[in-house]
Every structure is written in structure tokens, then in C-alpha cells.
Amino acid sequence: MTSYIAIDWGSTNLRAWHYQQGNCVDERRSEAGVTRLGGRTPAEVFASVTDGWPVNDVPVVMAGMVGSNAGWLTVPYLACPVALDQLSSRLTRVEDKAWIVPGLSVERADNYNVMRGEETQLLGASALQPAMQYVMPGTHAKWVQVEQQRVQDFRTVMTGELHHLLLKQSLIGAGLPEQEENAAAFREGLAVGSHDASILSRLFEVRASHVLGARDRRHISDFLSGLLIGHEVALMTQHADRRQPIIIIAGNALAQRYQQALQFIGMDSVTLEGDRAFQHGIRSIADDLAHKIAIDRHPAWHHARRGRSARGCPNRSGFRCH
Numbered sequence: 001m002t003s004y005i006a007i008d009w010g011s012t013n014l015r016a017w018h019y020q021q022g023n024c025v026d027e028r029r030s031e032a033g034v035t036r037l038g039g040r041t042p043a044e045v046f047a048s049v050t051d052g053w054p055v056n057d058v059p060v061v062m063a064g065m066v067g068s069n070a071g072w073l074t075v076p077y078l079a080c081p082v083a084l085d086q087l088s089s090r091l092t093r094v095e096d097k098a099w100i101v102p103g104l105s106v107e108r109a110d111n112y113n114v115m116r117g118e119e120t121q122l123l124g125a126s127a128l129q130p131a132m133q134y135v136m137p138g139t140h141a142k143w144v145q146v147e148q149q150r151v152q153d154f155r156t157v158m159t160g161e162l163h164h165l166l167l168k169q170s171l172i173g174a175g176l177p178e179q180e181e182n183a184a185a186f187r188e189g190l191a192v193g194s195h196d197a198s199i200l201s202r203l204f205e206v207r208a209s210h211v212l213g214a215r216d217r218r219h220i221s222d223f224l225s226g227l228l229i230g231h232e233v234a235l236m237t238q239h240a241d242r243r244q245p246i247i248i249i250a251g252n253a254l255a256q257r258y259q260q261a262l263q264f265i266g267m268d269s270v271t272l273e274g275d276r277a278f279q280h281g282i283r284s285i286a287d288d289l290a291h292k293i294a295i296d297r298h299p300a301w302h303h304a305r306r307g308r309s310a311r312g313c314p315n316r317s318g319f320r321c322h
Contacts, residue, residue: 004059004286005050007098008278009066010117011035014045017279018053019286026053034071042072043095059289060098061282064117067092067100077105077114081152084123088288099289101282104151113156118142121249121274122151124281129272131247133240135233136274137254139164143236157232167221172207176217185219186257189226190264194234199227225257233261245270249277 007016012033018026032038032045040048050060067075075092082104091099103116118136125134126149136142139160145152167173193199206224209215215223240246245268248255255271262269 002059002283002287002290003054004061004283004290005053005055005098006279006282006286007046007049007060007062007064007066008117008120008282009034009062009064009071011065011070014049016049019283022283034065034068042066043097046072046097055097059286059293061091061101061286061289062094062098063101063120063278063282067103068116073100075100075102077103078119080104080106080154081150083150084119084126084146085149087119087123088285088292091285091289101285104154106153111153111155113154115142115154115156117278118144119151120281120285121277122146122281123284124277124279125247125249125272127284128277128280129247129270131270132244134247134249135236135258137248137250137258141232155236157236159228159232163221163225163228166203166206167224172203172224173220174207176210176220178218179221180218182216182219182222185216185222186226187260187264189223189228190230190261191226193227193230193232194261194264196231199231202227226261229257229261230264233258234265237262237265237267240267242267247272250274 002022003020005016005018007014010033012031012035014030014032016028016030017024028049030045030049032040032049034042037045064071066072073092073094078086078090087101090102092102094100101120103114104119105115106113121136122134122144125131126146132146134142134144134146136144137160139158141157141159142154143157144154167176167179192202196202206220206227210217210220237246246262248258248269248271250258250271251274252271259269259271
């Protein structure tokens, strides 16, 4: 098993893991996302979060917004359709310290889209839970179509950000008390959002309903969440193969909401924990990178070993190669 350092560096947070022979021996978290560096450079944040770790001795692989134009170094996207196993061969070196995983892009007249970080989760998910369609809920939810380990297409729905903006910075949330979770309010929102072709005309009704006393002012957040998620799921599954379950890659709380929304319209789903998918994906990339580094450092040994294997000599596993 490979020893390596993995870093998930997003816009608002950073998480890092140190693995030795495939086992996590240390984990660190920081709020120093690429938009919250606090006057420090990315290199300074990197040095701080990896202090005491063997960054010069093992592969260091980073994914997420660290590779964006707001991050450490702008890393080119891989254009879809693209095979996920290409990720490990298209890494970008940054300041001789680490490798950054490329994001994915779609550039067509009917769809312009990008992702960073989710591609690493997809790589792990395609091995752990192969499927044709994935949804990755979050601030900007990704709906991804995959065929035979190739990302064919994807779209982004700004459901999480829209919920935050409407509740915190629009008239809908003005004057509301502290919000409380309410499952019934969420289900009511699902029922409305799932059946409306467009929810634009429904948004102001969210405010009107609590102003007129028809809806509990403490439960507006969950009703709005159901309205938006219900509409998103109904819209994005219009042409889905209903014989195949959709894989939800997310943490438990958010995954449950999307499960309910899919169940509401009669679709099956399977949940894959987001961290598990990311860790599996970045381990695959680290393994490939370590192998490549070993070849680059010892090309003569590698070619000699391949020659012996080709002649049917025993390899390290004890099996004969043919």
C-alpha cells in the first residue's frame, strides 16, 4: 500500500490526511480555504497544515478549488467526455511541493459547466458503486452521467446557494425567527416543488404564506429546502432511466433529503458517503503517482523487472507472469 498525503482544499475549508501504507495516521482541518487565506500565501498555509509530515518523501495530492483561478495554481480542466482513469496522468505540479488533480469541464452551446474536487469523488464512486447517474448535493449540486468509467456529461444546480441567498438576503427570510427543523414542512415543500414546471412564481408565496399566518414562521427554511430540492430532482431526472438507481454522494443529512425527494417521484437511490468516495479516489491517484515516480527514479530497474516478468519469471507476489 502507498504512503501519501491527501488534501481536499476547497473555497472555505481545507482537510488533510497523512497515510502510511494505506492507513490514516493523522488528520488535520483548517478554515483556510482558498478564499480565506487570511493574508497568507497558499504555500504558507500548505507548510502550516503539513508541518511535521514527510512532504518531501511521499506523494502529496491535492484536489478542489486549490486548482482554480482563485487558488494556488490554475490547473487546466479535462474536457468531457473523459475517462476517470485519466485524472492520475494529468496532474499538475505546484512549486515542487505537491500535485493538483485537474477538474472537469463541459463546453457546448447547450451546456457550459465545470467542477473541481467532485471528479476525485467520482473516481472513487465509480469503483465503489458503479452507476450511470450520480448526484452530488451541496452548495452547487452536480448531476453526472457516466458510461463505462467515462464522464459523458454533467450539469450544476445552485440549489444550496439559492436556499441560502433567499433565506438570508431576500424578502423571503426578512423578519423570520430562528429556524427549526421540521420534517412535515420539508415534505410539503417537496410536494409543491416536484409538481411545478417552474417554481419562480412560487417563491414569493413562501413569504406570503407566513405573513398571512398559513405557514409556521419557524419552519420556512425546511419548506423552502423541500421546494427547491423537489424541483431540482424532478427537473434533473426527467430523462433518467428509472430502472437504475441514482447514486447520491453526500453526507448523511443532505443525502436523506435527496433520498426523500427521489422516493417522492418514484425513483430508487443508493447513498455513498462523500468522504469515503473522495478517499478512495485520491488513494487511487496516489497509487498511480507513486508508481510513476518509482519508474522515473529507477527506470533501469523497472525495465529489467519487466523483462524478467515477460520471460515468465516469478514476480514478488510469487505468481508467474505470462
